[in-house]
Amino acid sequence: MIGDEYFELRSRLGARLVALRELVHDLTGEAEACAILDNLISGLRDPFVFVVVGEVNVGKSTFLNALFGQEFSRTGVVPTTDKIVFFKYGPVQTTTSLTPTLDEVQVPAEFLRDFHIVDTPGTNSIENEHQQITERFVPNADLVIFAFSAINPWGASAWQFLDKVHRQWMRNVVFVLGQCDLRSPEEIQVIIDYMAQLSKQRFGREFPLFAVSAKKAYLARSSGVDRDRLMAESGFAKLEEHISQTVTTNVSRLTKLASAQRYGRQILDQLDQRVRATAVAAERKRQLIEQLQGERALQGERTLNRLAPALEATEMDYRASTGKIAQMSEELLSLKVATRDDSADERGLESLDHRLFQDMMMRVGERWRQAASVVEEDHRQFTRYLHSQASTEIHLAPLNERRDIDDPAVEMRRRFVARIESTLRRFVIGLKLDVAVEPALIKARSWAKMIPTVFSLAMIATGLAWWFGGLVPVLLSLIVGGLLMLLTWFLARASLIKTQRELKEKLHSASSQLTGMLAEQIKEDTEHTFSRFLDILIPAGEEALIREAQLVQQTEMVANLRESFDLLERELQVPVPKA
Numbered sequence: 001m002i003g004d005e006y007f008e009l010r011s012r013l014g015a016r017l018v019a020l021r022e023l024v025h026d027l028t029g030e031a032e033a034c035a036i037l038d039n040l041i042s043g044l045r046d047p048f049v050f051v052v053v054g055e056v057n058v059g060k061s062t063f064l065n066a067l068f069g070q071e072f073s074r075t076g077v078v079p080t081t082d083k084i085v086f087f088k089y090g091p092v093q094t095t096t097s098l099t100p101t102l103d104e105v106q107v108p109a110e111f112l113r114d115f116h117i118v119d120t121p122g123t124n125s126i127e128n129e130h131q132q133i134t135e136r137f138v139p140n141a142d143l144v145i146f147a148f149s150a151i152n153p154w155g156a157s158a159w160q161f162l163d164k165v166h167r168q169w170m171r172n173v174v175f176v177l178g179q180c181d182l183r184s185p186e187e188i189q190v191i192i193d194y195m196a197q198l199s200k201q202r203f204g205r206e207f208p209l210f211a212v213s214a215k216k217a218y219l220a221r222s223s224g225v226d227r228d229r230l231m232a233e234s235g236f237a238k239l240e241e242h243i244s245q246t247v248t249t250n251v252s253r254l255t256k257l258a259s260a261q262r263y264g265r266q267i268l269d270q271l272d273q274r275v276r277a278t279a280v281a282a283e284r285k286r287q288l289i290e291q292l293q294g295e296r297a298l299q300g301e302r303t304l305n306r307l308a309p310a311l312e313a314t315e316m317d318y319r320a321s322t323g324k325i326a327q328m329s330e331e332l333l334s335l336k337v338a339t340r341d342d343s344a345d346e347r348g349l350e351s352l353d354h355r356l357f358q359d360m361m362m363r364v365g366e367r368w369r370q371a372a373s374v375v376e377e378d379h380r381q382f383t384r385y386l387h388s389q390a391s392t393e394i395h396l397a398p399l400n401e402r403r404d405i406d407d408p409a410v411e412m413r414r415r416f417v418a419r420i421e422s423t424l425r426r427f428v429i430g431l432k433l434d435v436a437v438e439p440a441l442i443k444a445r446s447w448a449k450m451i452p453t454v455f456s457l458a459m460i461a462t463g464l465a466w467w468f469g470g471l472v473p474v475l476l477s478l479i480v481g482g483l484l485m486l487l488t489w490f491l492a493r494a495s496l497i498k499t500q501r502e503l504k505e506k507l508h509s510a511s512s513q514l515t516g517m518l519a520e521q522i523k524e525d526t527e528h529t530f531s532r533f534l535d536i537l538i539p540a541g542e543e544a545l546i547r548e549a550q551l552v553q554q555t556e557m558v559a560n561l562r563e564s565f566d567l568l569e570r571e572l573q574v575p576v577p578k579a
Helices: 004-027 031-044 060-068 127-137 156-163 167-172 185-203 214-222 227-234 236-248 251-332 342-349 351-390 408-431 433-468 471-571
Strands: 048-054 084-089 094-099 102-107 115-119 143-149 173-178 209-211
Touching (some): 004 031, 004 236, 004 471, 031 251, 048 060, 048 156, 060 115, 060 236, 143 156, 156 185, 167 173, 173 185, 173 236, 185 209, 227 236, 251 351, 351 408, 351 471, 408 433, 408 471, 433 471
Parallel strands (some): 048 115, 173 209
Antiparallel strands (some): 084 115, 094 102
């Protein structure tokens, strides 16, 4: 196809501009840049204009059909009146009269998308139209083809018409000597030499001249029989090569491509700057969010460190409370209590757990309320820090700093104190002090109840011994009875002392358990307090990561497109026209 190299270059440039237009639309939606690119894209589709001039019956229509391989200029399509015919692409074949001397013919031939053909009537019959052709079409033509017939190439009207063409446009003129199959090669060469000499004499220059047989060229392209031989004999190969070269090196067209490439590159550079700036901002936002997340974790650790003294003091308070409870347990684990009746010791059996909890709360309650205030203040401080660092980057509306009943920080403080109290209650209940004391009291009570029985039996045994045996049996009976009563008392007392010792050991060993439970609880509450910020930071961080990944992809797309534009820029080197 004629001008394949040019059209391939134009197609690649058009594809790059379309890709750039889509990229601009997707990334920025900038209407002005999109409109400029739309104009550049549509401007690339401007067809080449070929004007064909010659006398009547020199074979212009046959030549055009052979050149483009399609019979678009034929009887029935082109009116037989002396009119200029302007061929262009159309979905259906139509003829429209634009002026009394100009018809527009639309033909569904694909090549007419890239080429507009102006077919003129014979120069020897259009004297009135000479001025319109030379003023309207020739200046806008990319190529002016003067067709001569090898039968009679000396027609004066064609040469006279060429006189009317401005010298500026003569560089676009090509001579085609048609119907060469009707002359011998020797005659053709004589005619070529004479036409070259004549054009040099009259116009001071020679024009590219090609001797062709349009009939053979058309047969080669339409019949499919002896195509290579017919095409070689037609002489069209050199003509097509010259026209393709003319199309490919057309300065105005290449300048237009280069201009479109240059404007596209400017828009691409602006887009590149915006994408890079946005990418930098996205990276900065992601880093800020990561910094804030790290700072949130550090703030939680700092808060825990500030609560450490309260934890240590609570352990000391617990030891003081256990001393008091140990003293109470000594009173409770005594024979006096053990020998009371069941109704008198019910209250005593239930008192240790309650007394320990009450004593602990009296000692540590105010301290942990102050600790809750520390957590609250740290929460407020980090809220203010977050506002100062990221209010323009992250949506922080859920955070507020009001000091009223609806203030989340105030609610956190209440919750913190309540959970510390709950932890202390669970710890005390878990010790099961009353449960530990009760078996010992029951056992001691059972031994204590045996003392009166042993005493009674001893008295009976002593009386019988006195009655039947005298003094010695009496003494033995008293000694045995006393030993039995002492043994019963000793067993009851030993059981109470053992329970008291185990109770003290239990209270002492539970100190680390209390510290662990409180440490776990304040860690959980502190993390819960500052986890509220994660509801903002985590989604913002995920969004920032996604946005940064998108921008990296967009940056790569822009870079790839820039590389394509750079390659096109090297190919679109506009040649300097010869004088």
